[in-house]
Amino acid sequence: MALIHLKPIGIIHSCFKQKFGIPRQSRLAPAATAELVLLPPYNRAEAIKGLEQFSHIWITFIFHQIQSDDWLPTIRPPRLGGKQRLGVFATRSTHRPNPLGLSAVKLEEICVQDSEVYLKLSGVDFLDKTPVVDIKPYLPYADVITDATYGYADQPLDEQCPNKLQILFTADTQQFCADYQKQTGRVLGSLIQQILAQDPRPAYLRNKPVPESEQPRYHGISLWDLNIRWYYSTAGIVVDDIQFVNT
Ligand code: SAM
Numbered sequence: 001m002a003l004i005h006l007k008p009i010g011i012i013h014s015c016f017k018q019k020f021g022i023p024r025q026s027r028l029a030p031a032a033t034a035e036l037v038l039l040p041p042y043n044r045a046e047a048i049k050g051l052e053q054f055s056h057i058w059i060t061f062i063f064h065q066i067q068s069d070d071w072l073p074t075i076r077p078p079r080l081g082g083k084q085r086l087g088v089f090a091t092r093s094t095h096r097p098n099p100l101g102l103s104a105v106k107l108e109e110i111c112v113q114d115s116e117v118y119l120k121l122s123g124v125d126f127l128d129k130t131p132v133v134d135i136k137p138y139l140p141y142a143d144v145i146t147d148a149t150y151g152y153a154d155q156p157l158d159e160q161c162p163n164k165l166q167i168l169f170t171a172d173t174q175q176f177c178a179d180y181q182k183q184t185g186r187v188l189g190s191l192i193q194q195i196l197a198q199d200p201r202p203a204y205l206r207n208k209p210v211p212e213s214e215q216p217r218y219h220g221i222s223l224w225d226l227n228i229r230w231y232y233s234t235a236g237i238v239v240d241d242i243q244f245v246n247t
Pocket residue numbers: 019020021022023024025026062063064065066092093094100101102103104125126127129130131
């Protein structure tokens with residue numbers, strides 16, 4: 001069969017600058033934001049005429065930053081602790097024959113300025129610079145299936161976790177979040193909370209109590225123009241340091 005070519009119609013500018021820490025599905029972190037900038041020749045107001053009537057939209061995108069083009073018929077979903085294998089088509093893994101992602105996100109605002117047309121989105125699970133190949137309105141009458149069953153993926157990971165860790169901010173990081181929100185409108189504190197509630201660590205480290213004697217184990221992510229660092233302690237997850245990138 002002939003190859004099918006897809007044309008990117010837009011590019012994502014996301015709060016997530018690296019893969020580590022991105023929620024595993026859209027809407028798990030409502031404070032996660034992105035702008036979808038339409039590319040020429042699709043950057044025309046008429047191409048999105050009527051979209052403002054919808055609160056949510058489907059975005060079809062390319063997992064452009066997967067490590068290899070190889071695919072396997074089975075993969076290990078993180079929510080099964082990385083131990084059990086399932087068929088690739090029974091999962092939402094990024095490693096698939098065609099690296100296409102599909103996310104339902106909130107449409108916050110549509111902006112049209114000269115030749116720039118972009119959509120402000122929230123609840124996203126996209127990496128920065130993700131190419132987008134399609135946008136479709138979310139239709140509750142067709143897309144909400146109230147009697148759908150969903151097997152192993154029956155709840156978000158944070159609800160599954162038996163030893164939920166508390167998320168604690170130091171006085172400095174709390175103040176930083178408040179100042180940053182005042183300056184930029186970005187709800188940084190909530191976003192950090194929502195990301196850490198999903199416990200972004202590898203499956204083998206999750207749900208293990210932190211030994212009292214152990215040195216704190218630091219982890220970090222980049223969000224917008226910031227680097228954030230936290231560690232796991234017996235008291236919970238401590239958000240310890242927030243710095244502007246390149247300072
Ligand atoms: N909601 C989409 C779906 O179901 O098709 C994506 C689900 S996928 C499991 C979500 C993960 O994809 C994120 O946690 C992030 O690690 C990864 N991801 C997001 N954007 C990506 C990109 N452009 N390239 C590679 N991986 C990406």
